Amino acid sequence: MGEALPERILLVEDTASLAAVYLEYLRNGPWEVLHARGVAEAERLAAERQPQGVLLDLRLPDGDGLALLRRLKARQPDLPVVVITAHGSVATAVAAMQAGAADFLVKPFPAERLLVTLTNALKTAALAREVKDLAAARTRAGFAGFLGASPAMQAVYRVIEAAAPSRATVFVTGESGTGKELAAAAVHRLSPRASGPFVPINCAAIPRELIESEIFGHVRGAFTGAVADRQGAAQAADGGTLFLDEICEMDLSLQGKLLRFVQTGQFTPVGSTRLVSVDVRFVCATNRDPMAEVKAGRFREDLYYRLHVVPLRLPPLRERGEDVVLLAEAFLARSAAEEGRRFRRLSPDAKAALLSHSWPGNVRELENAIRSAVVLADGEELTAEMLPATVRAPPPPRRQPPAAAEAGPILPLAEVERRAIEAAIAASGGNITRAAAALGISPSTLYRKRAAWRVA
Secondary structure: OOOOOOEEEEEEOOOHHHHHHHHHHHOOOOEEEEEEOOHHHHHHHHHHHOOOEEEEEOEEOOEEHHHHHHHHHHHOOOOOEEEEEOOOOHHHHHHHHHOOOOEEEEOOOOHHHHHHHHHHHHHHHHHHHHHHHHHHHOOOOEEOOEEOOOHHHHHHHHHHHHHOOOOOOEEEEOOOOOOHHHHHHHHHHOOOOOOOOEEEEEOOOOOHHHHHHHHHOEOOOOOOOOOOOEOOHHHHOOOOEEEEEOHHHOOHHHHHHHHHHHHHOEEOOEOOOOOEEOOOEEEEEEOOOHHHHHHOOOOOHHHHHHHOOEEEEOOOHHHOOOHHHHHHHHHHHHHHHHHOOOOOEEOHHHHHHHHHOOOOOHHHHHHHHHHHHHHHOOOOEEOHHHOOOOOOOOOOOOOOOOOHHHOOOOOOHHHHHHHHHHHHHHHOOOOHHHHHHHHOOOHHHHHHHHHHHHHO
8 A cells, every 4th residue: 555645735825925935844744745825825726725724924915814714614624724814803703713714824924823823723624524423424223214223224324414405406306215305305405495495395296287287377268167376386396406306207298398397496377478477496206217218308408407417225124124114013012002003122033024025015005914913913012923914024935855865975063054045035035034034033143144154
């Protein structure tokens, strides 16, 4: 491995004699130093060279040092900035710290003070980044209304967390029952628009002749039955988020009007000539492959690229491993409380049945299955027998012992086990979770054994 590159420090100081002194001080440190003589040069160097630390004089010839500090911190929130000024009043120090400065130096100062202050600021920033990275990498059992600790869901949580604070359109894809509206609501709730309205509209649930009016509203007399002006979802979502569910079901003729709305923030209600302007953040969703819909001519390519800014794929339940049990336990507790039942846990055979089912209806199907079992049975433990017949895993086929003449050579027990496991995995289409359920062992045991075989 090569040596780590030195951290890059940007010195912003317009006085040539002072800049020469500070540069001489900094030669004793393990850094690459850039020098800017004013605001414009500092912003250019910061954009081009991405410094890891800044030494900033507040009095500059072409602009305000505090304003520059705020802009630098807006672009790089974790950038440590040490402010240098000859005007060491408390008010100046407070203003600098409020603007995001890591520390404050008053001219004149010795070399040692500069080096220690800068080193501490860089170390503190590095520690803060490490804590942030660890927090981002941690496994969460749930987030923003979702429940699940699988790697697939950790990726979902990270996308929601990163996309929510922005204005970017989020395009959610996933099978029916994976929680697309829940994801859209989470994006809204974690955004700066959380206090504004969240307006969902299902493009598949509204007749074609009414969908335009539902989204954009109409004026009195626009069509038969329009007896009064009516506000649509677009105007109702002003200042908040408009969620267009099943967007690929929208008629092509209306997609053009939606495209103009997305581009301009303006629309015309049905039957009106008046343009209405709103401030809306878009989230859309579909259970189809949107690019396949574009290629088939059912979805406008230009609209697709306008909406498909931040893609968010929700994994089907069959890809979420042990999340099935985690979700089932939560649904069991909730349904038992609501129905006045005594259920407190799932039996081992119920867990195995749940893990082996393919869940074409995803989380919605799982919740309904648990609710059905709770309504139709009672007890402290919910067993596989209580689950709906469509969910119960069929018992593994019984194998007749081979005749003595057909038995073949006797194999070591470890080899018999290995062949049985590999056969179960092959029969399960490579799905480790399903194979483990059929064998009556945990998926972690299968992963551990397979890892040991690769090493051996």
